Amino acid sequence: MQETYSDKKLYKRLIVRSILAILVILFLIFVLPNCFRLLFPFILAFIVAAILSPLINKINSKIKKLKIKSSVSKKIITIILYLLILLAISGFVYFVSYTIIKQIISLLSSIQNNWGSIVAGLKSFEGKITGLIDKTPQQVSEFIQNVSNNFIVFLENSVKNLLSSTVLTTTAMISKTGVFFLNFLTFFLALYFIAIDYDLMKDSLKSVIGRRLLESFNVMKNSALTALGGYIRAQLILGLIAFIFM
CATH class of the missing domain: 1.10.287 (Helix Hairpins)
Known part of the structure; x- marks a missing residue:
């Protein structure tokens, strides 16, 4: 009787795990790609905000002596800087x-x-x-x-x-220009709001994740920025050479 009861429990566990495995596979195949496409502008906005936030804070600290509210000045700096960067990237x-x-x-x-x-x-x-x-x-x-x-x-x-x-x-x-423009507008708005509250989000994130994980993330971010900078320089040089000789 005990063996039959144990077998039933084993079969139940196998069935539950099989159903969970199937659900996970279906989620990865059908749901996750669509979710990623929907959230991609926000993910990209958060990454760009993480990269440019130190520069914005540095510029903002240098104009604190002016008689302008800090929050207003930061918003203006954020808008201008991101507009310039997005225009440069688009160009x-x-x-x-x-x-x-x-x-x-x-x-x-x-x-x-x-x-x-x-x-x-x-x-x-x-x-x-x-x-x-x-x-x-x-x-x-x-x-x-x-x-x-x-x-x-x-x-x-x-x-x-x-x-x-x-x-x-x-x-x-x-x-697909219309879809691109809509995604671009979503990205810009998400970038603006994330950048405004990035310091608060960063502090909250630090309290949630460990220090070692945060340091690893910073190392990966710096490595990615270095690699991206080298790639962009190489593409600019190749584009300039192609423009001159072709």
């Missing part, structure tokens, strides 16, 4: 995206317009090595000829498909 993203798309379309259009010359060059190169191919067995010669023809067809189709994909991607990006 940078627009410049990089525009340059990349323009260069890709220009390259693919140039290949299409000069396709006859490219094929003629490939045929000329093929003619130069015909003597070497003729000395090989017939099967090898036919194989090389088929590879050459297939490569030309593949290259032509790839250029057409890539050009079409680029145009479709650009069109899709333009069609």
Whole structure:
């Protein structure tokens, strides 16, 4: 009787754990991605506020001698600084995206317009090595000829498909401008309100999490900022080189 009761308890535990595992999997697959998309502007706003809050506090401390209320001055500084930063980021993203798309379309259009010359060059190169191919067995010669023809067809189709994909991607990006603007507005409002109360939120967070975890987070944040700064510098240099020589 005891074994039967123990088996029933074991089966109940297995069923409960299986149901919980299924619910967790369904949550990760269907709910979490949608929640992340909805909360992404707020998460990004909190990260940006954490990065820029020390700079705002530093600027605010330097103008305390002026006869302006501290809360008002901080709000004004926050709005101006974030507007400048967001304008700079938007301009940078627009410049990089525009340059990349323009260069890709220009390259693919140039290949299409000069396709006859490219094929003629490939045929000329093929003619130069015909003597070497003729000395090989017939099967090898036919194989090389088929590879050459297939490569030309593949290259032509790839250029057409890539050009079409680029145009479709650009069109899709333009069609989603309204959604992007709405997310941008949500991000800016969230950034403003989070930045105003960031110090209070930071103190509350410190009281909840441990000191060691907070130090680890600061180390990761500094490492991420260093890596991001290096990446942005590299992209600016590459973009400048591409703008000069292309």
